[in-house]
Amino acid sequence: MTNQNKKPPIIEVRNLIKRFGETAIAVNDVSLDIYEGEFFALLGPSGCGKTTLLRMLAGFENPSEGLISIGGKDMVGVDPSLRPVNMVFQSYAVFPHMTVAQNVGYGLKVTGVAPREIDLRVTEALELVKLEGYGTRLPNQLSGGQQQRVALARALIKRPKVLLLDEPLSALDAKLREQMQLELVRLQKSVGITFVIVTHDQDEALSMADRIAVMSKGRVEQLATPAELYEYPSNRFVADFIGKTNIFSATVVGRDGKSLLVDVPQLGRMALPFEGDAQGEISLAIRPEKLRLEAHVASGDKVSVKGKVQQLAYYGGESHVHLDCASGMSLSVTRPNGHRGSYQDVIVGEEAFICWDSADMLVLTH
Amino acid sequence: MTIFSHLSATPVKYRRRLINPLDYTRRLWLQLTVGFGLLFLYAPLVALVAFSFNDSKRNIVWQGFTFKYYAKAFNNSGLHDAFMNSMIIASISTVVSTVLGTLLAIGLARYKFKGKALYDGWVHLPVVIPEICLGVAMLAFFVWANIPLGLTTITISHIAFSIPFVAVIVRSRMAGFDRSYEEAAIDLGATPWKIFWDITFPYLTPGIVAAALLAFTLSIDDFVITFFTSGPGSTTFPIKIYSMVRFSVTPEVNAASTILIALTVILTVAAMLVQGRGEKGMKK
Amino acid sequence: MEEWRKNKKSFAVFMIPATAWLVLFFTIPIGILWIYSFGERGPQGQTYLAFSFANYARAVEWIHLGILWKSMWMAGVTTVVCILLGFPLALGIAFAPQKYKNPLLLLIIIPFWTNLLIRTYAWIAVLRSKGFLNFGLEWLHDKMDYALTTVGLGSALGAFEPVQFLYNQQAVIVGLVYVYLPFMILPLYASLEKLDKRYLEASLDLGAGHWRTLFSVTVPLISPGIASGVILTFILALGSYLTPNLLGGTDSMMIGNLIAHEFMAARDWPFGSALSFLLMYGAFLAIWLKSTIETRAAAQRERS
Numbered sequence: 004m005t006n007q008n009k010k011p012p013i014i015e016v017r018n019l020i021k022r023f024g025e026t027a028i029a030v031n032d033v034s035l036d037i038y039e040g041e042f043f044a045l046l047g048p049s050g051c052g053k054t055t056l057l058r059m060l061a062g063f064e065n066p067s068e069g070l071i072s073i074g075g076k077d078m079v080g081v082d083p084s085l086r087p088v089n090m091v092f093q094s095y096a097v098f099p100h101m102t103v104a105q106n107v108g109y110g111l112k113v114t115g116v117a118p119r120e121i122d123l124r125v126t127e128a129l130e131l132v133k134l135e136g137y138g139t140r141l142p143n144q145l146s147g148g149q150q151q152r153v154a155l156a157r158a159l160i161k162r163p164k165v166l167l168l169d170e171p172l173s174a175l176d177a178k179l180r181e182q183m184q185l186e187l188v189r190l191q192k193s194v195g196i197t198f199v200i201v202t203h204d205q206d207e208a209l210s211m212a213d214r215i216a217v218m219s220k221g222r223v224e225q226l227a228t229p230a231e232l233y234e235y236p237s238n239r240f241v242a243d244f245i246g247k248t249n250i251f252s253a254t255v256v257g258r259d260g261k262s263l264l265v266d267v268p269q270l271g272r273m274a275l276p277f278e279g280d281a282q283g284e285i286s287l288a289i290r291p292e293k294l295r296l297e298a299h300v301a302s303g304d305k306v307s308v309k310g311k312v313q314q315l316a317y318y319g320g321e322s323h324v325h326l327d328c329a330s331g332m333s334l335s336v337t338r339p340n341g342h343r344g345s346y347q348d349v350i351v352g353e354e355a356f357i358c359w360d361s362a363d364m365l366v367l368t369h
Numbered sequence: 370m371t372i373f374s375h376l377s378a379t380p381v382k383y384r385r386r387l388i389n390p391l392d393y394t395r396r397l398w399l400q401l402t403v404g405f406g407l408l409f410l411y412a413p414l415v416a417l418v419a420f421s422f423n424d425s426k427r428n429i430v431w432q433g434f435t436f437k438y439y440a441k442a443f444n445n446s447g448l449h450d451a452f453m454n455s456m457i458i459a460s461i462s463t464v465v466s467t468v469l470g471t472l473l474a475i476g477l478a479r480y481k482f483k484g485k486a487l488y489d490g491w492v493h494l495p496v497v498i499p500e501i502c503l504g505v506a507m508l509a510f511f512v513w514a515n516i517p518l519g520l521t522t523i524t525i526s527h528i529a530f531s532i533p534f535v536a537v538i539v540r541s542r543m544a545g546f547d548r549s550y551e552e553a554a555i556d557l558g559a560t561p562w563k564i565f566w567d568i569t570f571p572y573l574t575p576g577i578v579a580a581a582l583l584a585f586t587l588s589i590d591d592f593v594i595t596f597f598t599s600g601p602g603s604t605t606f607p608i609k610i611y612s613m614v615r616f617s618v619t620p621e622v623n624a625a626s627t628i629l630i631a632l633t634v635i636l637t638v639a640a641m642l643v644q645g646r647g648e649k650g651m652k653k
Numbered sequence: 654m655e656e657w658r659k660n661k662k663s664f665a666v667f668m669i670p671a672t673a674w675l676v677l678f679f680t681i682p683i684g685i686l687w688i689y690s691f692g693e694r695g696p697q698g699q700t701y702l703a704f705s706f707a708n709y710a711r712a713v714e715w716i717h718l719g720i721l722w723k724s725m726w727m728a729g730v731t732t733v734v735c736i737l738l739g740f741p742l743a744l745g746i747a748f749a750p751q752k753y754k755n756p757l758l759l760l761i762i763i764p765f766w767t768n769l770l771i772r773t774y775a776w777i778a779v780l781r782s783k784g785f786l787n788f789g790l791e792w793l794h795d796k797m798d799y800a801l802t803t804v805g806l807g808s809a810l811g812a813f814e815p816v817q818f819l820y821n822q823q824a825v826i827v828g829l830v831y832v833y834l835p836f837m838i839l840p841l842y843a844s845l846e847k848l849d850k851r852y853l854e855a856s857l858d859l860g861a862g863h864w865r866t867l868f869s870v871t872v873p874l875i876s877p878g879i880a881s882g883v884i885l886t887f888i889l890a891l892g893s894y895l896t897p898n899l900l901g902g903t904d905s906m907m908i909g910n911l912i913a914h915e916f917m918a919a920r921d922w923p924f925g926s927a928l929s930f931l932l933m934y935g936a937f938l939a940i941w942l943k944s945t946i947e948t949r950a951a952a953q954r955e956r957s
Contacts, residue, residue: 063854065387080387083857096855099953100873110859113869143953161859390857391850393748403745403757406738410764410834413775416785420778469671476667480657492671495679497940499892501909502686502929505916509689509926510682529678532671561663590768593894597916607770614774614899623778626771637766 011075012036013164013197014060019069021055021221029055030066031221037165037199042191044208045201047218048244053201056218057167060199061090074164089158090167093174095150097142103129103153104138110161128156131190148179159194166191168200172207184211205245209233217241239286239367248288249334250367255281263366269330270306277366286367291337293363296324296349297356307358310334312351322346326357418630421623438620439628448625451609458520458605459588462527467581469528470535471573477536478543493537495530503530504597511598518600526598527588534587535580538644542576575643582640586633690926700922708927717911717928724907727822727897728890731829735837735886736879738830743841747848758842765835773828773896780824780900782815790816820902828896833889837882844878845871877950881943888939892932908932 014037021030030052037043045053058064059071062083071078074087089110098106107128108121116124129135132152142150151171158166171187172180188211191198202208208215209229216226217240225237236242239250253265253273262274263281275287300307310326313333324336334357340346349355388395394403424433442448477489495503507526508518516522546569554564592607599608606629613622657664690708693701711717746757764772779785794813818824852874856866872879894909901907906914908928915925 061854061858063390063857065389083390083854084860084862088858090855090858092851092855094849094851096849096851098852098855098870098874109856109861109869113856113859113861113865157855157859390863391748391853394745394750394753399741399745399748402741406742406745407760409738410761410831413779413831414764414767414772417771417775417778469674472667473671476664479655479667480660480664481654482657482664491680492675495675497936498683499889499909499932499936501892501894501912502933503682505912505925505929506682506686507678508916509685509922510678513685525678529675532675536671561660586766592768592770597913607768610774611770614770614777622774626768626774630767630771633766633768634763 010039013039013074014199015070015072016056016060017070019056019059019071020067021052021059021064022067028221030059033069033218033221033223035216035223035226037197039164039197040195041197042188042211042213043197043199044212044215045199045218046205046208046215046244047203049203050220051218052221053203053218054169057090057169057199057201060165061088061167062086087164088167089161089163089165090169091151091154091158091171093170095147095154095174097145097150097153097157099142101142102138103134103140103142103145106142106153107138107156107160110157124160125156128160131159131194132156147174148183151175151183155190159190159196163196165197165199168198170201170203172202172204180207187211209245217244219244233290236288236365236367238369239288242286242288242365242367247291247335247337248365249291249294250286250288251332253285253287255283255285265366269308269328269332273306273361273364275361275364275366279366279368281366281368288365288367289359289363291323291335292339293359294334294336295358296336296338297358300356305358306361307356308332308334310355310357312349312353312355315349315351317346322349324349326355328357414630417623418627421620421627423620423623425620438624441621442624442628445621447604448606448609448613451604451606454520454603455589455606458524458527459585461524462531462588463581463585466528466531466535466584467577470532470580470584471539471577473532474536474539474543475569475573478540478546493533496533496537500593504594507594508597518598519603522598522600523595523603523605526594527591530591530594531584531587535584538580538583539573539576542573546572575646579640579644582636582643586636586640589629589636590633686926686929689923690930692923692926694921694923708924709931711924712927712931720906720911721908721931723822723905724891727826727829727905727907728887730826731833731890732837732883732887734826734830735834736883739834739837739841739882742834743838743845746838746842747845761835761838769832769895770899772832773899776824776828776831776900777819780818780827782817782819784818786818787815819900820905822901822905824900824902825897825905825907828900829890829893832893832896833886836889837886840878840882840885841875844875844881848874877946880946884939884943884946888936892936 014035016033016035019030019033020028022028033052033056045056047053055064059066060073060078062078062081066079069079078086098109101109104125108125111121111124125138126135129138132155134149134152134156137145137149137153142153145153151174168187172183175183184207187198187200200208200211209232212229214226214228215232217224217232219240225232225241227235232241232245236245242248242250251267253267255263256266256272257264259274261276261278263277265273265275265285265287267273267287297307308328310328312324313327314325316323316325319340321340322338324338326334326336328334336357338345338349393399420431421438422434422436423431424435424437425431473492477485477492482488503526507522507529511518511522550568550572551564554568559567590607591605592611595605595608596611599605604612606625610622610625610629613619613625688702689700691702691704691706693703693705693707695701712721742761746754746761749757777784781787791813848871852870853866856870857863861869891907892909893907894913897905897907897910898913901910909932912925912928912932915921915928919925
């Protein structure tokens with residue numbers, strides 16, 4: 004929601020539409036700006052159109068309608084080989100019949116760069132991705148993570164204005180994934196170019212990106228920084244997709260200055276800070292970590308509901324407690340296991356009070 | 370201030386269809402090449418079929434539509450006898466090779482034994498060996514064994530080279546067979562014969578039918594091996610056409626050829642459909 | 654898979670009939686041919702059993718070597734033409750929209766189902782002196798003649814002489830290409846189809862043009878398929894009999910025709926047998942080569 008800087012964006016997308024056949028719309032009127040030096044993420048469930056959008060930026064798909072500009076130049080209809088972008092594919096697409104060095108140098112060779120310069124830059128690129136000395140190996144001798152680094156080096160050596168990455172970490176195992184997340188961010192900051200990644204993993208997007216566009220069914224639901232998305236989701240889809248949420252319905256009854264007055268079943272009337280327009284039936288959301296379990300009713304501004312523990316899920320550093328409340332409402336509470344043994348504080352079947360601060364509640368109008 | 374700020378707010382539609390970079394087949398040059406290739410493949414055949422209806426002996430200039438050459442072909446006793454011979458040979462060859470080949474396929478799919486790989490290779494040799502070599506080998510054999518050349522020798526040879534084809538088709542059908550059906554039947558107390566007839570055989574039927582159709586086609590179409598194993602009075606349809614072709618190019622030959630083409634194409638399409646329909650049935 | 658010993662009776666029922674037939678009517682004939690190849694020809698064309706390599710030696714004599722080389726030359730040219738024509742066709746099918754792929758494939762295969770004799774015969778009608786090609790040329794000739802007459806150069810072209818398209822090497826090659834083209838297209842199509850298109854996209858993305866991508870990425874990655882098609886087409890063309898028989902002339906006799914000649918007119922069965930075996934060994938070598946390439950390619954794909 005905030006403008007990154009006052010410079011013109013490096014990628015501009017206006018009213019982009021992509022149809023497949025007569026009925027399917029993969030990208031449905033998307034407009035966004037990406038700024039130079041950003042780590043930008045396209046996030047969404049599978050089928051939301053994020054990969055199609057990325058491929059249109061790369062030039063492998065042509066839009067049905069709309070405009071794309073990169074670096075100030077109109078790009079629609081421009082061949083991928085002529086665009087100032089390079090892509091790292093989900094399957095890496097490292098040429099199996101060429102050595103690592105030949106792979107990395109391929110982009111320079113086909114554009115007529117002198118062999119000696121190619122050698123220099125290949126060595127440089129391999130150092131950048133921490134694969135020095137691997138030049139003569141063949142791809143089938145490398146692990147998945149190493150192949151990915153070859154793909155990265157191969158793309159970065161071309162010094163593109165933007166690097167596009169299609170689900171870069173999906174093929175890696177959990178430990179490696181975490182490492183590579185940090186690695187990619189470090190790489191991006193040191194090289195200084197714009198990274199655009201596509202991912203369905205919200206943890207990945209939240210931890211790596213400067214700004215995220217959350218997509219669903221071909222549209223951008225919300226474009227904001229990770230914190231804004233998490234703390235101020237603009238609609239139900241985003242609230243649900245990013246992190247976990249407890250959602251319940253409410254009815255708007257009026258306003259009171261800066262606050263919205265709502266009636267919530269089982270909780271009564273509340274005044275929530277909300278400046279937007281809201282009427283009729285709306286949704287309210289609260290993040291599980293904003294809820295506390297108490298043995299007694301809270302006092303003061305806190306809201307509290309009585310509930311019975313149905314399920315406990317232990318995650319080491321935290322526990323997820325699922326409670327059923329009187330009116331059929333279910334709540335999820337995330338409890339940090341702050342001290343050794345504190346995970347044993349709550350047991351299934353126990354009754355407790357779930358308390359929270361009404362200011363932590365989110366109003367979702369759609 | 371963006372590069373698009375000078376444009377109006379109306380959305381931009383693309384009038385000429387943009388082609389994706391790898392959509393090669395949408396490009397004109399490839400479409401023309403494929404078109405030319407198909408033309409190359411079909412023109413001679415289409416011409417041949419078309420001119421079987423041409424009312425002219427010369428066979429080049431179109432002079433009118435007629436069935437008279439088909440009538441001529443039907444009345445040609447040499448052609449007629451040859452056709453009958455082909456039918457008889459193909460029928461016998463199909464029945465025998467399908468039975469033998471199916472048994473072989475089941476045996477190969479079910480049992481393992483020492484030297485199986487070698488045996489497998491040997492069984493597929495007739496497919497791999499050039500037809501001319503097979504033809505002269507059969508000739509040498511029959512002469513050595515003092516068997517007079519005729520319908521019998523042709524049929525024997527046809528069966529021999531059809532068995533591997535039948536075996537391959539039925540075997541690939543076997544590959545999709547879930548043995549647990551058989552095992553369940555054994556568990557319930559059925560005898561091996563019952564299991565075979567009630568479970569295995571019905572499943573195999575589409576494959577067997579397809580293989581039989583193929584064997585029939587192979588037999589009808591065969592020239593080289595038949596040529597070397599036929600004797601006086603045992604001409605087959607392709608051989609008769611061959612001798613007519615050597616003589617001259619007439620619409621009558623075209624008519625006979627068209628009949629053979631039609632027969633082969635119909636049989637092969639039928640085989641494909643049967644195999645296709647079989648796929649939708651019991652699968653692993 | 655069961656061990657055969659467990660059920661000897663069933664095993665016999667399934668395996669014996671076909672095996673017996675093939676031994677009797679396939680292996681023994683081939684065996685007889687093999688024995689004959691070491692034999693000697695009698696004065697009236699009988700075959701005497703002997704232990705001589707003379708037939709094989711004769712096969713590589715100058716005159717016969719000529720035929721062998723010519724056969725290989727014609728098979729080679731056929732293969733090259735098949736690649737040049739077949740590759741774009743395979744490309745066209747592999748990159749077509751999904752719903753057109755199977756119909757196109759079917760279109761390519763249907764002519765293949767028709768009888769070999771008829772396919773070859775169809776070309777006679779096209780290539781002979783009173784055939785379609787000459788007919789077309791004559792038409793062109795007449796039109797040009799007419800045009801020239803109106804300009805005053807009446808008899809500049811002279812009378813039309815039909816071109817000898819038939820009964821020579823070129824005719825045989827055209828016929829062979831026509832017959833064996835599907836054998837080149839299918840393996841090419843299969844490997845193009847299996848090729849991960851992302852490799853091509855990566856190459857384009859890195860700045861390579863389409864032709865560069867074709868030669869640097871596509872061709873190396875489908876080389877097993879290319880090798881398969883080449884070997885198959887070559888060995889099938891080499892062993893052909895009917896096509897050179899119908900379309901060829903005195904300068905275009907191939908191995909198959911020579912073998913037939915030795916068994917029919919020349920009545921030199923030992924020599925014919927030796928030639929047959931040379932052809933067979935060639936075919937075996939080709940098949941072995943082809944399967945080695947294919948297994949190695951499959952193994953490589955497993956590893957990566």
